[in-house]
Amino acid sequence: MDSEDNSSFGYDAFRRTCPSHTVLEMLASKWVYLVVCALRKGRLRNGELARKLEGITPKMLTQTLRVLERDGLVRREVFPVIPPRVEYELTELGQNLAGLLTQIRSWAEQHAPDIKDARARATAANEGEWAA
Amino acid sequence: MDSEDNSSFGYDAFRRTCPSHTVLEMLASKWVYLVVCALRKGRLRNGELARKLEGITPKMLTQTLRVLERDGLVRREVFPVIPPRVEYELTELGQNLAGLLTQIRSWAEQHAPDIKDARARATAANEGEWAA
């Protein structure tokens, strides 16, 4: 009587050892979000992704793409030409996820002002605190 | 000509300086996911959360709750009794987000097997690699 609302298949992300927990850990990354969103509308090259994701370093980009490839969300295609050409695209599983992540991203964009306000209020409250 | 698909309000999570980017960073945390999901069905005490979220340490629980409170997603209510009693519940904004995060969690639970398989295949492929 405490598995409650887990979704139909016996998987429960609240349990540390559950596979879905590790999936959640993998998804819990800023760059995973953004890379998946960026690939949503079609395949992109490494350099194109690097330019689109402002502030990502080559290392983090590669690392993130490797994880996504390993987990079957992204497909990597190498063209044996010089200079090298590598393209990345979402798999079907990745497309599926991209829909949800895009919703999160939209939520973040829509509610950014609310959260900014909340933070400002929190800061103000804390600064008032030393007076008490 | 490259803001493309950002959602209607001029916010763009791909830009490092955009408020929505910092919101995404805040959401990109395993414990934020799980705490918000856990609070979805009603207010809970610190200890109840700790028991529900297997593996969370008191420090991470408090830290996560403080962030969520600061950002206006969670409300904290203290009852001045001994021993202390503190309850947490989602704000309206938090409820709103919880719907999306629960979808992600469901997705993780549904597709955990797919991803487990993909990881197994990736590992097998890498182990075959030394033979080539």
Next chain:
DNA sequence: ATATATAGGTACCCCATGGATAGTGAAGAT
């Protein structure tokens, strides 16, 4: 012939963060 640019990625280092463990305070039960 040498130098430079390109594209994608690796190697190395550093520090911030996640995470574990122990401690705090106040009242009531034993």
Next chain:
DNA sequence: ATCTTCACTATCCATGGGGTACCTATATAT
């Protein structure tokens, strides 16, 4: 008097996120 509960804090340590520099192999420019 000591122990227990509850919600935290404080402190320490290790992991890994993140930055920078470098590498490879050719085509082009000089």
